Amino acid sequence: MSTEVRDDNPYSRLMALKRMGVVQNYENIRKFTVLIVGVGGIGSVVAEMLTRCGIGKLILYDYDRVELANMNRMFYLPTHEGLAKVEAAKISLININPDVEIETHNENICTIENYEKFNQRILNGSLTGGRVDLVLSCVDNYAARMTINKSCNNLNQLWFESGVSENAMSGHIQQLIPGELACFACAPPLVVANDGDENEIKRDGVCAASLPTTMGIIAGFLSQTVLKFLLQFGEVSPFLGYNAFSDFFPKYPLTPNPDCTDKKCKELQQYYNDHPEERRLKEEKKVEEKASAHDDNEWGISIEGGEDEQAPQQETFVEVKKEQSLADLMSSMKKLQTKQ
Template sequence: MEAELKEMLDDLESLGRSLPDPSRNASIDKLRSRVKHLSELAKFAPVHRSKVKDMSAEVVDSNPYSRLMALQRMGIVENYERIREYSVAIVGIGGVGSVAAEMLTRCGVGRLLLYDYDKVELANMNRLFFRPEQVGMTKTDAAVQTLSDINPDVVLESYTLNITTVQGFETFISSLKNKSFRPDKEGSGVDLVLSCVDNYEARMVVNQACNELNQTWMESGVSEDAVSGHIQLLIPGETACFACAPPLVVASGVDERTLKREGVCAASLPTTMGVIAGLLVQNTLKFLLKFGHVSPYLGYNSLKDYFPTMEMRPNPQCANAACLERQATNLTGLCL
């Protein structure tokens, strides 16, 4: 648009010089002034790019994937374009979940499923990627609005529901099983579930769903004092499920929902949220594209710049029946 308006200004300039009657220059000057005003407005107009059919490594300013495809050229990733084949579900579009969704969208993941029942509030502005004009919208709708502008190539599905209710849980399970994006995919319809919820009950629901579906997932959390957090890889039957050994950061049972009910709120730092979201997405990419090492458990303490890692073995006396069933199946497979 800016180029077209500049061309119009040049045409008006030429027209003014060619007119034999100088009295008409006033009208041309008026038109020129209006076009200049439109040119200034055009500089601040949002730019919407068209969809890109194939990822390319071509180094040009108009290629949104050149820096990502460079990972392939440098030998880090064998085939980065495979990212478009994968579906990732993000449960909880809050401080960690919203940033993780933005990162995966910029990375060009094929499909994102977003789950949350809450609305955007001004109190969220210190840590989420939402904008003040989106206050009052559901987090899922606001996320789709923002993410589709960032990368229209990503297929976005939003579910405004509470997964801890009976109906919400059924819809959650059904959506994870849906294979419409990749009908030939084995197992469930998604490749990875990311839990970014802020309460113990929702974590246990995600754990139950993934154990039932034999669905690999990653859990994440930030402490109520906002100075530490963790991510954890959970493979049913192979690693500890959330019921086997919940991370210490949430083991006390003090979570954001509990604090809100008591009339106080948890502390929140966008820096801690960003670190945990970054670690979560980094390990998601490593898991999906099969490069590097994915830690079963990775902690973060911002006060000491400490990143502890540990193995998370399944508990043979876990209280979750679906987990025990997956453990038995895995043990049988190892014995064959």
Template sequence: MSEIQELKRKVEELEAKLREATKEKQNAREKIKEMSSEVVDSNPYSRLMALKRMGIVNNYERIRDFTVAVVGVGGVGSVTAEMLTRCGIGRLILFDYDKVELANMNRLFFQPHQSGLSKVEAAAETLRNINPDVDILTYNYNITTVENFDHFVNILRTSSLKNGPVDIVLSCVDNFEARFTINTACNEHSLPWFESGVAENAVSGHIQYINPGETACFACAPPLIVASNIDEKTLKRDGVCAASLPTTMGIVAGFLVQNTLKYLLQFGQVTNYLGYSALTDFFPSMKLKPNPNCDDTNCRLRQKEFASRYRPPEIAVEAKEDEKPIHEENEWGINLVDESGDTNKEETSVAEGVRLAYTLPTDTSIEECEEATASNDISLEELMSQMKSM
């Protein structure tokens, strides 16, 4: 057999394998697109669709319509991307400029043979093997640079499955500069996003939901380092690296994706801020309101827009003529006013009502009242009896 014939044979074998792989991929796509709730071992979505049968989610199949951007594909971001891929998200957009290192092997997701590859490409390869139907876009650059920021913003605005803005942005970065970059972009274009982070000691973390105008943005209450104008790059000590535990990062990623699903599929309650302390298993939760004096001008603008959209309707009150006292003149000098139509009046206690009912007229002195009571010689019981008979 000649060398040319051998090459042709190898080409034919490769083409056959490619056709077979393409067919398997297409079959996998069809199974996933069906989003069938049929409980069979060959259905990769039967357990997820069970959420619909159990009444947790009304329309889980809508997961195929959503686009999520993940900024930072490190310890939290890579696990976040994997969870979303296994959940069947429609499109996943990954941003990072770092490379996989053997030092990253203490974390989840990346594998030793991927060392040296860009994180976004290594992640995309793994994720496509997990779920070939998820549309994955990757961008290998630093979003904080001037030349890349405009492109980053344009991707967030136009790269959904409907060629519009992404449905939500997930920040999984490890520095304040990148967080403020995401905050600026989302405030400018009213994009909801989640901020997340793990402390350098690896035993605490948090997630924060940010909806421009409705909740506090990242600039509303900036970290002390940022507020003090300290360059965070100068804080790194020589020979000392931040600790990282796959457990803490996995927990934070789990909370992040869980709340992302609740936001997208509209079930449960999306947490505004959730912290985690591994040393005490403490999970603080709170709601952070926006700062009216935020340094970000777009945040203040979004606050005004939100206030105008959700301002409670004013209740019109018809003007009424001055009501005159009922039974203006009587032998006891007691004034009664009809308050049945006054629905806005604050509730009055029983004791206060009794005190008001027996208030003496302003033009009658105590001495005159005592003389009148003595002359009429009427007891309190008789007085109450006469009032009841009125």
């Protein structure tokens, strides 16, 4: 990756981040492999952003085809109609940056056969034939999220989850470190936590709303977080929410649920309790230090860059107590999202 400032160097603006002291080793981006499950409204935009940033390799999973109903979102073109999403994505991404290796799987990871193969791609899919550096969930249904959750817990694989609400007015990204942060089964959606029908989460025949704006914002958050995580600059938020009605961006850590229904999650929680020196969550100490400075805000939630200059406004705080259950916490989040 050349650092030369020339009009014909596609990486000169990116390498400027290094000269300006933002990132120490931007060229390392070429070594990383990211596996993305779901290349719809969020995943396709994340794939494009990472491709433009010069990521080493992308592994894309999806089993949908491009439809004209997808054209209200970014990335796909009317000429892609009828193509498998991963194939259409590969054509566009290679045109954008031929340096990036693109591996595609037009498969549903939820079937038994594909699930085993999916696990193998996580373990052996990197540029050097080893484990991928990150798994991203950009799917639109509960079953696929639970499948990714199961894989990542079993393989102790760090991953990020993302989503946009059915009315397109809120979204989130969430970091999941097995045993250290809440997994997807630790904090199930409210309807599941309340013994409701999980199929209600995505109802057949019900057309959910979607906006390129909300999806682009969440895709931007997720891509930025991937860069920060891989290239080790800035802070990686464990959870970052977005409410479009009120421009509200809550962020807070989600601790794992000791009563999680995923056996491997509980095993890893025990392991990292017994071996705290092996924890990967580097920001934990920092969060605790911040928390002690704010008696009324023990999770250290603050406005970025604003805490020393002005008192944060009351509505920027999420009232999260350490003893509060995750279901309660998600309930608080839900109320915030619906508060208009």
